[in-house]
Amino acid sequence: MKHTIKELEDIASQIRRDIVRMVHGCQSGHPGASLGCADFFTALYFEVLNHKTDFTMEGKGEDLFFLSNGHISPVWYSTLAHAGYFDKSELATFRKLDSRLQGHPTTHEHLPGIRIASGSLGQGLSVAIGAALAKKLNGDHSHIFALLGDGELQEGQNWEAAMFAPFNKVDHLIASVDYNGQQIDGPTSKVLALDDLQAKFEAFGWHVINTDGNDMQAIVEGLHYAKTLTGKGKPILNLMSTQMGAGVDYMVGSHKWHGTAPNDEQLASALAQLPETLGDY
């Protein structure tokens, strides 16, 4: 371990502060699943991912990460800043005119750490597979990580990708699902139920593991374990249960906070729950 669990939790707390401040600062954006995935991003970038912060598009010899549910950009931007990809002061420009921190991640503005645009849902798994195929052709045995929303899995392209990856033995791929059970119009179970995702992915030929995405120890161990499963002919799916809004009591578990910005009072209440550990931007 590069960090203790406590150190990682402290990083996640700062990222959560950044998320609510960023979304509050422009009065738009998506706090709910950003907060829910703060532990995952911390574990990935500070513990699991083999990566360099002097960014290159190809990332030769590095593990690559793709965010398919691009609306949770705040958690990614904050993570990239604290990991050293760019100065955290830039977080203040989120969603504002002339910013590199677009509402949804983009390569158009050349923000270090981003390799493809996302925001229109359902496309990231295919891209991750493509990047994995290229690495294979290049003789590079690094890992490809991807994160997908659970509601996002309703997009059919995911299932085209899900069929492709095992058939083509894309086995350095670790895709995680942010399994928070919520989407815009309500709980996923009411909008269009995903039912037994584990059985579905297993039927397609994936190796499925389950993790608790809001338990730092569990998510670090889960991602390390996932790495040990690669190279064995199957892609890995990490079904990661999270809480929308994790870390901010009034946001927890409700789809209402999928894409709503807190007001001043709500911001103060959120920040009171989240210790400032690395210094606010």
Place this chain on the structure above:
Amino acid sequence: MKKYTYTEKKDTRSGFGAGLHEAGKKNENVVALCADLVGSLKMDAFIKDFPERFTQVGIAEANMIGIAAGMTIGGKIPFTGTFANFSTGRVYDQIRQSVAYSNKNVKICASHAGLTLGEDGATHQILEDIGLMKMLPGMVVINPCDYNQTKAATMAIAEYEGPVYLRFGRPVIPVFTDPDQKFEIGKAWMVNEGTDVTIIATGHMVWKAIEAGEKLAELGIDAEIINIHTIKPLDDEAILKSVKKTGCVVTCEEHNKFGGLGESVARLLTTELPTPQEFVATNDTFGESGTPDQLMSKYGLDAVNIVEAVQKVIGRKKA
């Protein structure tokens, strides 16, 4: 310059929601489908009164278009709802084959079109949808200009038989058209009669054209302003009649200059009545995050840009 005033600002998507509700009351064959954006599309009133005629398809736009096409076979009049990007580019071949080529009575209703979607940024701000949709044979393309016109258009397309693309937006803007207007598909609306230049505007740009018309009047320029809400079929007659009188034209749209209303007008004029034309449109670019007002200004879609284009095109007329 005719005086236009407004007492309130509303979003055109709310006009769609109200029109859908009315259309639903009038005709029990009207059904609605949505891909996890019920609130954004303002479908709540329809869903409340006609829950059995509403289908939530989840985040699956291609499936939604296919299901809608299928429902027409049972005599239903499906209105699909999602953002403009996911209503067009995302599902282009589904629309092309199952709706347009098959001539199915599907109403593709698209919110959050253009730059005024704002902070979400370029992934969501489609500026190519008018072009995509107008290229499909048989597709009617409508881009209304305020709450009242959007409501009227929504009710009108329910009564029209055939595929329609209805484009509207996110921000609140002035409500300045008649609440009881009769919406005629394919019929231009004369906003202001004038003699020096024809300004042809669609969607959110119509109010900006009115603002520009007032500034131009102060400069002694008498602008004719035409609202083209139906980009296809285009009201050739109204445009030709006006341009014959004024001798120059400025087209205004919240869309790429490639493929939009401006090109439709240019195609008409170049074959029937070659005329100097200037385009107020985005210039082959993606958008970005920002407030709607900031973006309209940065990308050259404000009243001042219309005024400048008018001055330029009048200069070309004299030359």
